[in-house]
Amino acid sequence: MKKRLYLELENCIGCRSCLAACTQCGGHEERNRNYVYDVNPLVNRQTMPLMCLHCVNPACARSCPAQAIQIHETGAVLSALVEKCIGCQNCTIACPYGIPKFDTEQNLMYKCDLCIDRSKDGIPPMCASVCPTNTLQWLTDEEIEAKQKQFNLDNGKWVTSMPYLEGETNVKVNLPGILQGVTKLF
Amino acid sequence: MQANTSTTKKTESSVNDAFASHFAKSMFLSIVGLLILTFIGTRMFTHVDLNLYGYMVGTIVFIGGFFYRFIAWGERPPTKLFIKKGLKLLFRKSTPKTAVNHLAIFDFIRNRGVYRWVQHILIGWGCVLACLVTFPLVFSWMYFTMEDNGYYTIVLFGMNIMNVKADGIIAWLSYNALNIAAIMVTAGVCMALYRRLKNMQARAEQKFIYDFLPLYLLLFISITGLLLTVQNVFLHGWMQPQMSLIHQFSVIVTLIYLPFGKLAHIPFRPVSVFARNYREHYGEQHMKECKVCGDQFVSVEQSNDVIQVLGVNEIDFNMNDGFNLAELCLPCRRKYRIAKFSGFATHQVKVKEANQNANG
Numbered sequence: 028m029k030k031r032l033y034l035e036l037e038n039c040i041g042c043r044s045c046l047a048a049c050t051q052c053g054g055h056e057e058r059n060r061n062y063v064y065d066v067n068p069l070v071n072r073q074t075m076p077l078m079c080l081h082c083v084n085p086a087c088a089r090s091c092p093a094q095a096i097q098i099h100e101t102g103a104v105l106s107a108l109v110e111k112c113i114g115c116q117n118c119t120i121a122c123p124y125g126i127p128k129f130d131t132e133q134n135l136m137y138k139c140d141l142c143i144d145r146s147k148d149g150i151p152p153m154c155a156s157v158c159p160t161n162t163l164q165w166l167t168d169e170e171i172e173a174k175q176k177q178f179n180l181d182n183g184k185w186v187t188s189m190p191y192l193e194g195e196t197n198v199k200v201n202l203p204g205i206l207q208g209v210t211k212l213f
Numbered sequence: 214m215q216a217n218t219s220t221t222k223k224t225e226s227s228v229n230d231a232f233a234s235h236f237a238k239s240m241f242l243s244i245v246g247l248l249i250l251t252f253i254g255t256r257m258f259t260h261v262d263l264n265l266y267g268y269m270v271g272t273i274v275f276i277g278g279f280f281y282r283f284i285a286w287g288e289r290p291p292t293k294l295f296i297k298k299g300l301k302l303l304f305r306k307s308t309p310k311t312a313v314n315h316l317a318i319f320d321f322i323r324n325r326g327v328y329r330w331v332q333h334i335l336i337g338w339g340c341v342l343a344c345l346v347t348f349p350l351v352f353s354w355m356y357f358t359m360e361d362n363g364y365y366t367i368v369l370f371g372m373n374i375m376n377v378k379a380d381g382i383i384a385w386l387s388y389n390a391l392n393i394a395a396i397m398v399t400a401g402v403c404m405a406l407y408r409r410l411k412n413m414q415a416r417a418e419q420k421f422i423y424d425f426l427p428l429y430l431l432l433f434i435s436i437t438g439l440l441l442t443v444q445n446v447f448l449h450g451w452m453q454p455q456m457s458l459i460h461q462f463s464v465i466v467t468l469i470y471l472p473f474g475k476l477a478h479i480p481f482r483p484v485s486v487f488a489r490n491y492r493e494h495y496g497e498q499h500m501k502e503c504k505v506c507g508d509q510f511v512s513v514e515q516s517n518d519v520i521q522v523l524g525v526n527e528i529d530f531n532m533n534d535g536f537n538l539a540e541l542c543l544p545c546r547r548k549y550r551i552a553k554f555s556g557f558a559t560h561q562v563k564v565k566e567a568n569q570n571a572n573g
Binding site: 036043046047049050053054055056058059062063064065066067068069073075077084086089090091092093094109110111113114115116117119120121122123124125126130132133134135143144193194200 | 286289291292294295315321324325413414416417418475478481482484485487488489491492511515516518519522523526528530538539541542543544545546547548550551554555557559562564566567569570571
């Protein structure tokens with residue numbers, strides 16, 4: 028059963044468990060590859076995570092001169108292959124979300140690979156498996172559809188990936204509450 | 214005058230027209246080059262070592278595979294740009310230093326781990342040494358003659374380079390260069406295999422075909438090569454002809470495989486020197502400032518190149534509110550995305566992004 032990473036951004040409480048979990052994934056060499064941002068840092072405590080959204084047509088891979096960024100059969104856009112990455116940083120400039128990180132010492136780009144060693148076997152990525160508030164979830168397409176029904180406000184305002192992102196992505200994003208000015212019921 | 218230029222143009226284009234493709238032209242030129250070098254090296258084909266003709270055929274098949282892969286790779290829009298601009302910037306002052314760093318002592322691998330650096334040095338330099346001995350021997354660019362008893366003459370490209378004592382140190386090193394290379398490669402491959410078996414991170418990601426096969430191939434070559442020496446020295450050449458065929462097979466298979474698997478990073482790696490030159494050169498010229506925070510985050514040249522490359526792929530990031538994402542530095546780009554999600558303009562708040570590293 029193919030599952031996707033699914034983000035309900037407004038649930039985020041800013042605990043940064045996802046960052047800590049990311050460092051512990053095999054192959055991540057104890058460095059996290061995701062971000063948590065304060066939405067309005069001087070006013071309130073709302074935070075949102077920002078992950079690689081694993082574009083269907085990824086700008087990072089398109090701009091890579093070395094073919095170092097490979098796309099896995101699950102749709103995950105993988106981190107740079109260590110032997111191929113030539114350190115040009117095209118990918119960091121190309122990514123519309125500013126996700127890839129670059130290590131100048133190692134001359135190597137690294138980015139979220141959806142913990143491919145886990146997710147290729149259907150195990151949720153580290154971030155989703157530790158998130159205490161269900162901001163990050165690991166769901167099947169049917170479950171995501173059910174979510175859509177649950178939050179269907181009959182006003183065409185199901186806010187997910189497309190109109191707010193730059194292209195089709197494998198990670199689905201949803202924030203039914205904030206943009207629509209409604210409080211979410213659990 | 215005009216007629217003259219048009220005829221030169223015609224002849225120019227007709228030279229290229231002689232070839233069906235880029236591939237055919239590269240192939241033709243390299244094989245002609247090899248033939249000429251061999252013609253000179255063998256003193257007009259009088260010293261061809263036909264014992265090694267299998268390697269010769271293998272090398273030519275390898276060149277075919279290499280050009281096929283390399284040309285397909287070089288035709289990708291971003292690769293093409295880097296190769297073109299990299300060649301233009303090849304004669305920068307820093308090029309020798311960067312090249313030594315990236316291609317000879319692998320500083321960036323040392324920063325990934327000393328163990329991996331040692332294994333890479335052993336495998337890499339072992340292979341280079343082996344190639345430097347093997348290919349000149351295969352094409353008879355280098356051979357040995359004995360004019361005086363007890364003294365070998367080393368002949369390189371048809372020129373007598375030096376006379377060495379048959380039991381001297383230089384002669385010993387020449388006879389054993391391939392053994393030394395094999396021992397280096399074997400040690401390096403064993404280190405790499407040990408890491409791949411023990412290291413949990415490596416185990417999580419590796420695949421048999423991609424990560425192990427090249428190591429086993431190198432091991433296969435080294436062990437069969439060393440066995441040849443063992444058979445000669447200790448077994449009076451027992452089964453030596455058979456083993457030499459097996460060794461030849463192992464080398465040819467690896468050569469043919471080389472451009473298509475993990476080992477393809479060897480011929481592609483020089484582009485990392487191009488990339489470094491490109492970033493340094495255009496970084497000194499004109500940096501792009503972030504439209505929101507004003508930080509200089511990338512050279513204008515690289516930004517434009519990436520925009521162009523993405524344009525070829527029909528990707529552009531013009532926003533409804535007049536922004537183009539290429540105008541934002543990376544932290545601002547992330548904040549802008551948060552702003553898109555929340556409806557609040559996070560990127561306009563003049564606060565540095567919070568610590569994004571989980572190490573506190």
